[in-house]
Each structure stands twice: as C-alpha cells, then as structure tokens.
Amino acid sequence: MSSDIVLPGQPIPLPRGPVPQLGGGIYSRDGTVRASLVGVPQYSGSTLEIKRTRPHPPAPNSVILGSVTRLSPLQATLSISVVDGVPLPPGEEFIGVIRVQDVRATEKDKVKIADCFRGGDVVRGLVLSLGDARSYYVTTARNDLGVIFATSEAGATMEPVSWQEMRCPKTGKIEKRKCAKPEGL
Structure with a gap:
C-alpha cells in the first residue's frame, strides 16, 4: 500500500x-x-x-494550500483550505499572509507582490509562524513553493514556464508569478 x-x-x-x-x-x-x-x-x-x-489548524512547518484573496504592496493574503494534505471542512478556513520578505530566498529587496501573485491564484506555502491573532505567516521561499494554479486574463489555466513566469495556452501571453517548481524544469 x-x-x-x-x-x-x-x-x-x-x-x-x-x-x-x-x-x-x-x-x-x-x-x-x-x-x-x-x-x-x-x-x-x-x-x-x-x-x-481529522483536519488540524496550521502549525509551524505545515505545508498549506490557499487561494489569494487580497493583495497589497507589502503582502498577499491567502484563504487556507488544505493543511498538510488534509482539506479543511467547508466553512472552516484560516488566513495566511505572505509578506514581501517571505516570497523568495534571494533578492528579497527586489520583490514586487503584484509580480508574484494575483487574486484567485492557488499557492503552496509553508507556515512560518502564527502571525497576529487572525493570520499565519506563510513563506514561498523554497523552489517547491509558490503558485501551483493560476487562471489567465483570458480564463485559461496557465502553464508555468519558469520559476517566475506562466503562459496562457489560449493567447500565449506571459504573466509574472512566483511559481512552485514546475515538473521537469
């Protein structure tokens, strides 16, 4: 088994x-x-x-999946729906925050949140710590962490082409994202 x-x-x-x-x-x-x-x-x-x-709340080092709900110049806010591979029950969700300094491991001062995430993107992240009373701090600063599912402006499921770009299969247009390492790259 x-x-x-x-x-x-x-x-x-x-x-x-x-x-x-x-x-x-x-x-x-x-x-x-x-x-x-x-x-x-x-x-x-x-x-x-x-x-x-039994689903459990996120803890430090939990791998989570969440969708981006809000963006600001300093952070992306996620609605966490899966913790360590276990989906949370409907109606139960946790909030995660990816701060600009937690997006990637290098060139942290050059990160622009709008170039890494868009609303609705599904992100794989790692819980760093309990942030404030309402949210968890999440990082995507490893190769296997980042956007795993995104929809293009044309409504198609985008394909990762590098660690920082995805392509729309309908239009061929490239959009910036902080991608989780795509298979085969």
Missing part, C-alpha cells in the same frame, strides 16, 4: 491475491474497491480501511 491520500469514489489499487475484507471508509462497486472517505488506505490485520483524518 502506498501512503497516498485518496478521495471519495477514487479506486484503491489492491495487491495481487484475494480481495481483503473491507472496513470503514471503503466500499466495492462493480468489482472495484473504492474510497468513501478522504484518507490513506491502511490494513488493520486482514481488513483494509480508511480512518477519518
């Missing part, structure tokens, strides 16, 4: 041999074993099950 999180309805790959007993969080339909909960399939004796993973 891998340690990959599965989503409800997603097929669960089984090892060769007899089908295991199915426990909580798992069902079989049309001969395919599927998840009924978000979580990691695990064996408990001879029974395959998914235990409900």
